[in-house]
Structure formats: structure tokens, C-alpha cells
Amino acid sequence: MFWFMLLMLLAACFAIVLMFEKSLQQATKLVPDVQCNDGIEELAAFLDHSNPTSKRNGEFHCFCLDMLNTNGYSYVMDYRFTLAPEDEAGDLCYDWLVNYGMITSITMGIPGVVCLVNILTEVFVGFASMYRRPITQTRNVIDSIFGVTLI
Numbered sequence: 001m002f003w004f005m006l007l008m009l010l011a012a013c014f015a016i017v018l019m020f021e022k023s024l025q026q027a028t029k030l031v032p033d034v035q036c037n038d039g040i041e042e043l044a045a046f047l048d049h050s051n052p053t054s055k056r057n058g059e060f061h062c063f064c065l066d067m068l069n070t071n072g073y074s075y076v077m078d079y080r081f082t083l084a085p086e087d088e089a090g091d092l093c094y095d096w097l098v099n100y101g102m103i104t105s106i107t108m109g110i111p112g113v114v115c116l117v118n119i120l121t122e123v124f125v126g127f128a129s130m131y132r133r134p135i136t137q138t139r140n141v142i143d144s145i146f147g148v149t150l151i
Helices: 002-028 042-050 059-071 074-077 094-131 137-150
Strands: none
Touching: 002 094, 042 059, 059 074, 059 094, 074 094
């Protein structure tokens, strides 16, 4: 029973990390990792966003990131592109911010999940070892001799 529970805990950890990794890959396609130059204009950012995702050069990302670093979250969330059609003018940098936030939180979340599973494993092993019968001095000597002979 102990090994089954431990195996289930490790399988859950693997599934959670795999789910995080898949989400990270999807979000990374929309938010590239590029070196940004200062002073990207709205026109260049909008034209870059109009290209297919595979052909973007990162100007849209740099434009929204510069606004985030300069003006903060609320400004990026409310920013409206003047060249975009009215129905999507306010959603462009907002969508970018959601994906950027997802990448940041997943990057921080994976180590947190691994730490949590390690703590749960330690608690589970400690709890399961309470029900093990006490070890006598003779048993300790036998286990030590057996361990040395295996080396």
C-alpha cells in the first residue's frame, strides 16, 4: 500500500509538471523571447501583430512590455490601438498581458509544485514509518552487516 501511494504521488507530480510545461509552450508561442529596443512605435507593433505568429519579429511584444515596465498593469490592460478595428483595439495588449502573466506564473509555479510534492512525500513517508515495528539492536547489526556485504 505504501509503495502504491508513493507511486501515485509521483505520478500526480509528473502530470502537473507536464500540464504546466504544455501551457508554457502554448503561451511562449504568443510571447517571444527577444531582445527589445527602446522606442517601438504603435504602428510597428500593430503591423507586427498583424503578421502570423510564426513570422512576427517581436515588436508587438516589445511595445507592450515597454508599456508594462513604464506605465504598469492597468495602463496595459486599458490600452487601445488607434489603428486596430474597434472591436479588437483594446484586447491586443490585454491578451499579451494574460499570456505574459501565464508564462511568469508557470515559470515560478513548477518549482513550487515540485517542492510541495517533496514535502508531501516526506510527510507521507514519516507517517507511514510510524506504523513500522521497532528495530532491535540485533536487527541493526544484521542490517549493517548485510549493507556492508552488498558494497
